[in-house]
Amino acid sequence: MRLLDQLRFATAVLARHRLRSAMLLLVTTLGVAAVVVLTALGQGARGYVVEQFAFIGNDVLVMLPGRKETSGGLPPVTGSAARDLTLEDAQFLLRRLPQLRDAAPLVIGSAAVSYQQRSRDVFVLGTVPGFIELRRLKLAQGSNLPAGDWRRGRPQVIVGGKLAAELFGSERPIGQWLRIGDSRFRVVGVLQGRGDAMGMDLSDVAIIPVASAQQLFNAPSLFRLLLRVQPGTDLERVRRQLGALIRERHQGEEDVTIVSPDAVLEAFDEVLLAMTAAVAVIAAISLLVAGVLVMNVTWINVSQRVAEIGLLKALGAPGGLVQRLFVTEAVLVAGAGTVLGVLAGYGAVALLRGLFPEVPFAPPTWAVVLAVLLALLCGIGFALLPATRASRQAPVDALRSGGA
């Protein structure tokens, strides 16, 4: 039988049994689309976590007071150290180490922020103007904190977008005075977007000069010190030098922990791996379900057409050709379903991206390839099995029973 005739024969069957063809198509489409979407979700979540750390940047080291081995665990969130890590330490490091491009000390606390009758409890960050650039934040309105001596407190504040909206409503926040704890601060800028990092939503914080925060929270020690190195610097070397300098200032003790983004990511690697594995399992299950459905429909299809198979054989088709005809049908449906599934999957992913722009949804290539291969294999394999069985049957008996 000519190839073109085989194709025409198969398409005639599909066109005739629209409902069944549509069902098979739908199942295959859903199966493939499910894999694409699920793995895109997993990959997106993974990417999101990675991005949370990416704020640190490849050129940023984080120093925190207290000594803690970073291998095999997260860095301490609240370190209590024998000696404080102070603003003077930060300035000393910046002066002594030319490889350091910038530094942003961080003091953190929670305080009631109020404007007129409205009040909210939020995190208050004490830092320096360089923090905005270091953290790659953008201002929606106004300007950064004024530069100048870090040790001088000033009554100026940058508020997150959400906080600004809740406190000021439709009023213009820039230039307004608000109260943090017992002090008054003038709003100089409003942050753009969420810019969340490590679980903290920066749209819901107030950022004030570091000295003001130290005063406010009575905290002589820094919570963190973010250090940005010059481009192309060996992070590990800078890390050792930083340790040496701290020992020099802290009576011979290196009582700080220096974390590089790689170390943090490493700590999360296991979690991320587990997540990827879970996604792969979910994807496999959804494909398996699709495969079983395809098998059912195909099996019913072939069983209903035993008479037709007998007829084709009586008309001189060898068993192999009968098999090929059924497989051609399956290939057409599985192929179309796979293409539609990939398209639908990517469409859904695009939609998700539109809804949650901060999460980088994208199906991994291996998952898409695997989904396509498995869908084709399921469709064809499950058609081949009953078709082979049916093509071996004695035809006249099937034809005698009437029907068809």
Added chain:
Amino acid sequence: MIEMRQICKTFVLGEQPVRALNAVDLHIAAGEYLSVMGPSGSGKSTLLNVIGLLEAADSGDYWLDGEEVGALDEEARAHWRRRHIGFVFQAYHLLGRLTAFENVELPLTLAGVAPAQRRRRVGEVLQKLELSDRASHLPQQLSGGQRQRVAIARAIVTRPKLLLADEPTGNLDSRAGAQVVALLEALNAEGITLMVVTHDAALGRRARRRLLLADGRVQSDEVAVHTEAEASGRGGDAPCAS
């Protein structure tokens, strides 16, 4: 045309082996018209399967048109079916999704005949069977008699030497049945070997030669090549391995 010697075919139904054909000897000359009758389970359909090369016998020899075909593989048997054998069934077995033309064309399509040649031959056959005006109809738009005539057209479009008809009038009223029988007999008169399997005694009696099967054996053969005594005497249980 057909020469069968000691053909045996056994099925296992559950635990029980059923001897569908028990040492059948049969000689059919080219151009013969014979009917095969017998109760259900007498082996008629198995005989049809074996003669039509849809199934191979377990043992025995089968010559078709002077060639030994009993031991051919599926591919070769399919080749013979395409070339030499036409089937007509009680339930017509036209494919509902194809027009009358396409149904008649199907054996040629399966055989890989070029489209132009297919169209020409189908056109000829439809004209001969006075179905030209029904060519583009789907089976469901045709009467039973017309459907069976389309099925016969399909059976002869490959110009076979042997036409096997299994209850060809079983689903038809007497008038349509008579037309179909007349058509089959006309084809026989043109030289095709015609074998009709039927329950209908009246139809069976129309054939010059009447075969009666019972329990997998030829019980009677009215235009005898082998006598009934020979057929059963030579048979027995011995030649069939079961």
